[in-house]
Amino acid sequence: MTDSPEKPEKPQNPEKDGKDGQTGQPGQPEPDVIRAIPVRHYGRWVAAAVVIALLGLLVNAFASANVHYGAIPDYLFDSSVVSGLGKTVLISLLAMLLGLVLGIVLAVMRLSKNPVTSSVSWLYIWFFRGTPVYVQLLLWFNLALIFPEINLGPIYRDYMSSFMTPFMAALLGLGLNEAAYMSEIVRAGIQSVDEGQTEAAHALGMSQGRTLRRIVLPQAMRVIVPPTGNEFINMLKTSSLAASAAQYLELLRSTSDIGQTTGATVEMLFLAATWYLILTSVFSVGQFYLERYYARGSLRSLPLTPWQKIRTNLAGLGNRTKGGVSA
Amino acid sequence: MSAMVKAEGVHKSYGATQVLKGIDLEVAPREVFCLIGPSGSGKSTFLRCINHLEKINAGRLYVDGELVGYRQKGDRLYELKDSEVAQNRRDIGMVFQRFNLFPHMTALANVMEAPVQVKGETKAVARERALKLLDRVGLADKAGNYPSQLSGGQQQRVAIARALAMEPKLMLFDEPTSALDPELVGDVLDVMRGLAEDGMTMIVVTHEMGFAREVGDSVVFMDDGVVVESGAPRDVLTNPQHERTKSFLSKVL
Numbered sequence: 001m002t003d004s005p006e007k008p009e010k011p012q013n014p015e016k017d018g019k020d021g022q023t024g025q026p027g028q029p030e031p032d033v034i035r036a037i038p039v040r041h042y043g044r045w046v047a048a049a050v051v052i053a054l055l056g057l058l059v060n061a062f063a064s065a066n067v068h069y070g071a072i073p074d075y076l077f078d079s080s081v082v083s084g085l086g087k088t089v090l091i092s093l094l095a096m097l098l099g100l101v102l103g104i105v106l107a108v109m110r111l112s113k114n115p116v117t118s119s120v121s122w123l124y125i126w127f128f129r130g131t132p133v134y135v136q137l138l139l140w141f142n143l144a145l146i147f148p149e150i151n152l153g154p155i156y157r158d159y160m161s162s163f164m165t166p167f168m169a170a171l172l173g174l175g176l177n178e179a180a181y182m183s184e185i186v187r188a189g190i191q192s193v194d195e196g197q198t199e200a201a202h203a204l205g206m207s208q209g210r211t212l213r214r215i216v217l218p219q220a221m222r223v224i225v226p227p228t229g230n231e232f233i234n235m236l237k238t239s240s241l242a243a244s245a246a247q248y249l250e251l252l253r254s255t256s257d258i259g260q261t262t263g264a265t266v267e268m269l270f271l272a273a274t275w276y277l278i279l280t281s282v283f284s285v286g287q288f289y290l291e292r293y294y295a296r297g298s299l300r301s302l303p304l305t306p307w308q309k310i311r312t313n314l315a316g317l318g319n320r321t322k323g324g325v326s327a
Numbered sequence: 328m329s330a331m332v333k334a335e336g337v338h339k340s341y342g343a344t345q346v347l348k349g350i351d352l353e354v355a356p357r358e359v360f361c362l363i364g365p366s367g368s369g370k371s372t373f374l375r376c377i378n379h380l381e382k383i384n385a386g387r388l389y390v391d392g393e394l395v396g397y398r399q400k401g402d403r404l405y406e407l408k409d410s411e412v413a414q415n416r417r418d419i420g421m422v423f424q425r426f427n428l429f430p431h432m433t434a435l436a437n438v439m440e441a442p443v444q445v446k447g448e449t450k451a452v453a454r455e456r457a458l459k460l461l462d463r464v465g466l467a468d469k470a471g472n473y474p475s476q477l478s479g480g481q482q483q484r485v486a487i488a489r490a491l492a493m494e495p496k497l498m499l500f501d502e503p504t505s506a507l508d509p510e511l512v513g514d515v516l517d518v519m520r521g522l523a524e525d526g527m528t529m530i531v532v533t534h535e536m537g538f539a540r541e542v543g544d545s546v547v548f549m550d551d552g553v554v555v556e557s558g559a560p561r562d563v564l565t566n567p568q569h570e571r572t573k574s575f576l577s578k579v580l
Contacts, residue, residue: 200427200486203378204441204493205417208409214444218431297431297473 071267072274075258084254085275091170091242091250092235098175099235100228103182108212110187121183128180133238137173137245140164166249170242178235185227189220221294229287233280240272251275329392331356331497331528332377336386339372346372348552349386354530359523361539361560362532364549365575370532371424373549374499377530378419379412390419391496417445420490424502426482428474434461434485435470438492446493453492460488464518480511484518491522498522500531516542536580540564548572 075081109121128136144160151157193216201211243253252272259268292302304312332354339347346369354360362370375381376388379396388395396412397404407415429437438457442448461467464484466477474482483503490498500519504512516538523529523542533539539546540560547557548567556563556572564580567573 194427196423196425196427197429199380200421200423200429202380202413203416203419203421204489205413205415205445206441207413210444214440215429219429294431297433297475 067270068264068267069270071262071264072271075255075268075271076274078258080254080258081251081271081275084249084251085279087249088236088239088251089279091167091174091248092232092239095171095174095178095239096232096235098171099178099182099231102176102179103186106179106183107186107190110183111190125180125183128177129184133173133177134241134245136177137169137242140173141166141169141246143169166242166247169246170239170248170250173246174235174239174242178231181231182228185224185231186220189222189224190216192223193219218294222291222298225287225291225294229284229290232283232287236279236283237276330354330389331358331391332360332530333389334373334386335388337373337376337383337388338385339369339376339381339383346552347376347383350549350552350554352547352554352557354528355544356528357526358528358544359542360528360530361543361546362530362549363534363536363539363546363575364555368549369552370549371501374501374530374532377497377499378416378421380421390415413445417441417493418496420493420495420498422483422486422490422498422500422503424505426474426479426486426506428482428486428489430474433471433473434466434477434488437474437485438489441489442492457488457492460491461485463491463521464488465514478511479507480514483507483515487515487518487522496528498527498529500529500533502532502534504533504535534579536564536576548575550575 106121106124109117110125112118141164143164147160149157150160150163190212197215197219198211201215206214239248239250240252242248243250243256255268255272255275256265259265262268289305292305295302330353332352334350334352337347337350338345350369350373362374364370372381376383377390377395382396393415395415396407398407399405428434429440432440435454435457438460439450439453442453442456443450458467458470461470464487466481466484466488469477469481469485474485477485487503503519504515507515512535516535519529519531519538520542531538531543543560545557546560546563548555548563548569548571550571556567556569563572564576567576
């Protein structure tokens with residue numbers, strides 16, 4: 001029934017095709033292009049309507065809720081919020097760096113033929129992966145209770161309470177925990193590289209270390225980067241635990257402090273969520289380019305960057321309207 | 328003239344499985360030495376023992392008069408350090424059945440890698456020779472391509488250029504054409520023929536009986552971890568003496 005209005009259009013189509021065919025490929029016999037009536041997916045329309053209705057209810061609920069949305073932009077660039085934001089980014093980057101470096105060391109230890117290094121690595125992963133990161137943060141922060149002094153002989157000596165600042169506790173707690181996860185990711189990456197690669201490198205006279213650095217790790221990166229990006233995005237969010245566990249004044253702490261003094265508790269939580277979303281979005285873009293870099297050689301053509309996509313889409317826009325592929 | 332490769336009673340086993348059961352043979356300098364035989368006969372394993380990718384369990388293996396993988400003092404054998412093994416491998420080029428090119432590097436970078444990283448050559452010097460070698464294997468125009476953008480035959484020729492870049496005195500070929508489409512085999516064999524004409528010592532594990540007959544100086548037929556028959560190609564391939572050689576050749580020819 002609903003199809004009937006379309007039927008008068010159909011005779012027009014062959015004419016249009018004829019024109020296109022003449023301008024496009026002269027001399028070539030035009031194939032009889034199929035112009036079938038597509039299957040109607042009524043279920044999709046119903047599902048879309050239901051979902052949109054539910055979304056509308058949700059938006060309505062939040063719009064009429066007792067939230068003073070105006071407070072969010074007011075505090076978006078508040079100096080203490082910006083400082084907390086900076087600390088969140090700083091601690092996440094440093095803890096991730098620590099986790100990555102230590103993770104590579106642990107992965108190499110785990111894969112080594114030396115039973116001692118390999119079991120120590122196993123033990124490390126077992127402990128740091130097997131206990132909550134919150135507990136680990138608390139332990140580092142309270143380390144002064146069991147070791148009042150830190151004494152590394154002639155190198156370093158201080159009271160633990162002045163060494164284990166909130167920053168150090170957060171860095172060690174988050175970084176050492178991350179190392180356990182990173183080492184498993186790195187190990188999986190190294191093991192994903194074909195054995196023939198190592199053999200070929202060895203046959204050329206390359207040493208173990210050089211083979212790892214020049215041949216195996218660059219290829220392992222393709223497997224390592226995506227889960228590492230995941231880990232980093234996790235780290236941005238997990239760093240919020242350092243606020244209550246180690247008194248580290250990062251984003252969540254700075255926003256909730258404002259919330260307590262101004263009474264805009266939920267508004268400030270929304271504000272924090274907004275900033276976390278911005279951070280994770282920005283770093284996701286970085287991850288895309290990193291993955292693209294390490295995909296070189298393994299794909300025949302690299303995936304388009306967003307800019308390239310936009311450009312090709314714009315260039316293709318003219319052709320597409322002419323092509324006239326009606327839905 | 329001393330042998331380039333000399334094997335004396337070489338044994339190799341993986342656990343309880345004996346793969347090589349006493350191999351004795353000699354390869355002269357400038358000789359093209361073809362190893363043929365059914366799958367699982369141990370010919371690839373033997374080839375991999377020559378550059379110590381596999382450790383032998385018994386016997387002695389010499390390359391250019393030097394013991395492979397060990398140092399002998401009196402009647403004691405000392406295992407070589409990894410760095411010493413690596414040092415010895417510089418002079419032995421190897422070409423694999425599955426090419427094993429480094430996929431994250433262009434063809435040119437593949438060929439330059441070992442001279443720069445292992446020999447410490449400057450990039451300019453390595454690059455110049457790499458380009459010459461790529462030209463020699465007929466791939467001068469593919470220098471900037473990644474392995475995934477090359478056909479199997481092209482990849483294998485890059486792999487040969489990569490091995491030659493170390494200026495080896497011995498080349499090992501492990502079924503270099505077995506993973507290739509039939510029409511690509513010829514290009515790779517042509518390159519190998521050219522190498523043979525230039526006097527390279529080559530040990531070739533192959534199923535290409537035509538190549539063994541035309542280019543080979545000697546042919547060894549291996550089966551079940553032993554050398555069954557050896558000699559000049561026309562003797563072994565056209566007039567085999569052993570029953571096992573005959574039945575193998577009747578299947579592949």
